[in-house]
Amino acid sequence: MKEITLQMQELARELLQKGEVNVVLGWEKGTFWYLSPPAFVDKPEDVERLVYDDYCHHNLSKYLMDYRYQEGKVAVFLKGCDSRAFNILLEDNQLEREKYVLIGIPCPGMKDQEKAKEFGVNGDIPLAKKCQECKYPNPLVYDYFLGDKKAADEAAATKEAKAKEYSDVEQMEKMTSDEKYDFWSSQYERCIRCYACRNVCPACNCRECIFDQSRTGWIGKANNASENQFFALTRAMHVAGRCIECGECERACPMHIPIMLLNKKLIKDINELFGEYDAGVKVDGVLPLGHFDKNDPEEFM
Amino acid sequence: MSVKETSSNWEPKILVFACNWCTYAGADLAGLSRLQYPPNIRILRVPCSGRVNPQFVLRAFQRGVDGVLVAGCHPGDCHYVTGNYFTRRRFLLMQRLLEYVGLDPERFQARWISGSEGPKFQEVVTKLTEDIKALGPNRKLRDAQ
Numbered sequence: 040m041k042e043i044t045l046q047m048q049e050l051a052r053e054l055l056q057k058g059e060v061n062v063v064l065g066w067e068k069g070t071f072w073y074l075s076p077p078a079f080v081d082k083p084e085d086v087e088r089l090v091y092d093d094y095c096h097h098n099l100s101k102y103l104m105d106y107r108y109q110e111g112k113v114a115v116f117l118k119g120c121d122s123r124a125f126n127i128l129l130e131d132n133q134l135e136r137e138k139y140v141l142i143g144i145p146c147p148g149m150k151d152q153e154k155a156k157e158f159g160v161n162g163d164i165p166l167a168k169k170c171q172e173c174k175y176p177n178p179l180v181y182d183y184f185l186g187d188k189k190a191a192d193e194a195a196a197t198k199e200a201k202a203k204e205y206s207d208v209e210q211m212e213k214m215t216s217d218e219k220y221d222f223w224s225s226q227y228e229r230c231i232r233c234y235a236c237r238n239v240c241p242a243c244n245c246r247e248c249i250f251d252q253s254r255t256g257w258i259g260k261a262n263n264a265s266e267n268q269f270f271a272l273t274r275a276m277h278v279a280g281r282c283i284e285c286g287e288c289e290r291a292c293p294m295h296i297p298i299m300l301l302n303k304k305l306i307k308d309i310n311e312l313f314g315e316y317d318a319g320v321k322v323d324g325v326l327p328l329g330h331f332d333k334n335d336p337e338e339f340m
Numbered sequence: 341m342s343v344k345e346t347s348s349n350w351e352p353k354i355l356v357f358a359c360n361w362c363t364y365a366g367a368d369l370a371g372l373s374r375l376q377y378p379p380n381i382r383i384l385r386v387p388c389s390g391r392v393n394p395q396f397v398l399r400a401f402q403r404g405v406d407g408v409l410v411a412g413c414h415p416g417d418c419h420y421v422t423g424n425y426f427t428r429r430r431f432l433l434m435q436r437l438l439e440y441v442g443l444d445p446e447r448f449q450a451r452w453i454s455g456s457e458g459p460k461f462q463e464v465v466t467k468l469t470e471d472i473k474a475l476g477p478n479r480k481l482r483d484a485q
Contacts, residue, residue: 211440212440216439216442216443216444216445217442218442219440219441219442220441220442220443220480221442222442223441223442224442249395257395257396257399258395259402259483263483265402265481265482265483266402266483268441268481269395269398269399269402269481271441272394272398272437272438272441273394273395273398275437276394276395276433276434276437279433301437301440301441304436304437304440305433305437308432308433308436308437309433312429312432312433313429327429328426328429328430328433331422331425331426331428331429333415333416333425335425335428335429335432336432337415337428338432338435338450339428339431339450339451339452340451340452
């Protein structure tokens with residue numbers, strides 16, 4: 040990854056020096072060794088800040104939303120899941136493709152920050168859970184590609200074969216309804232409604248979120264178990280069919296609520312009911328809940 | 341909810357979202373034909389079953405409803421041509437999601453009831469009421485107040 044870091048810095052310097060882009064979005068080293076927050080580099084001499092290591096979790100595509108109405112181009116580094124996020128934002132007409140220079144980088148999977156905190160620098164730190172099940176480690180859309188594309192594709196192929204999706208969802212489904220309810224209640228009674236999961240989510244790109252509206256009358260602001268569950272289920276339904284499984288919601292959650300367990304349930308059901316679908320892989324305007332098929336399963340007769 | 345409510349005199353409250361063009365007419369026909377059905381349902385008329393936002397359903401459960409039925413025209417019969425096809429996709433998912441978070445699946449149902457199906461309306465509502473009576477009052481997803 041050292042090599043890719045150097046390539047990233049070089050390309051960023053070139054783009055900034057030529058004036059092709061106003062700013063480059065990447066990652067830099069944060070307060071601790073296991074943190075790599077986003078970096079916004081707008082001067083060629085600052086490119087040394089850019090890094091690519093095992094902790095570049097942040098999905099940079101969502102930050103492009105802040106540059107939508109600015110003039111000039113923006114360059115951004117995309118891992119596999121970031122590129123799916125970019126596609127979803129294109130699909131939702133939030134971004135214009137021409138305004139962004141996309142630099143694809145292969146992703147070997149990011150390491151678990153919580154475990155890193157626990158085990159220390161020299162510990163054997165496992166991959167984050169979302170990365171163990173990743174189907175698309177390589178970017179799907181890019182203008183430049185850094186690193187070895189062929190090796191990356193081969194690595195992706197072996198990973199896809201290993202991906203054992205939905206085992207946790209299936210386990211959950213087997214519980215009785217009271218057990219399920221107790222589980223989700225205990226999770227969501229911790230929710231502090233900070234909306235970090237929403238803010239970080241590339242599928243949550245409404246101009247005004249319903250949870251920010253104050254006069255709808257049917258959305259409660261109180262932080263109690265019932266309102267939190269309402270929030271959880273509404274959020275899950277709103278990103279249904281557009282969740283790209285980047286797992287950012289779960290990472291951003293300060294209360295460690297397993298949000299992806301809800302999202303994955305919806306993805307699993309969409310696959311079973313309406314055919315296999317991976318959000319953000321193609322930009323064709325066809326979203327699972329945005330269209331229908333006359334031969335959809337019929338259970339309401 | 342009445343403060344006098346006790347377990348002995350409990351009767352379920354069921355909210356029925358009825359589409360204006362089919363199910364509402366079906367319910368009307370059931371009434372005109374003097375078909376008997378339990379008085380536990382509250383009908384809420386919506387322009388189309390596609391109007392029913394999943395949040396309406398959640399809000400109903402929050403505010404003390406024991407069961408929800410969403411009913412509309414049969415697929416292909418929608419007054420707005422395609423509304424109920426979207427409803428079908430949305431509520432197939434919603435049903436599974438509610439079951440996944442622990443709500444009893446009987447409590448949230450969707451049905452196609454046309455304007456000429458008065459007897460079907462009677463039958464669906466009777467069955468739903470019986471099922472929910474057997475389950476007892478809903479405490480899940482409910483706002484404590």
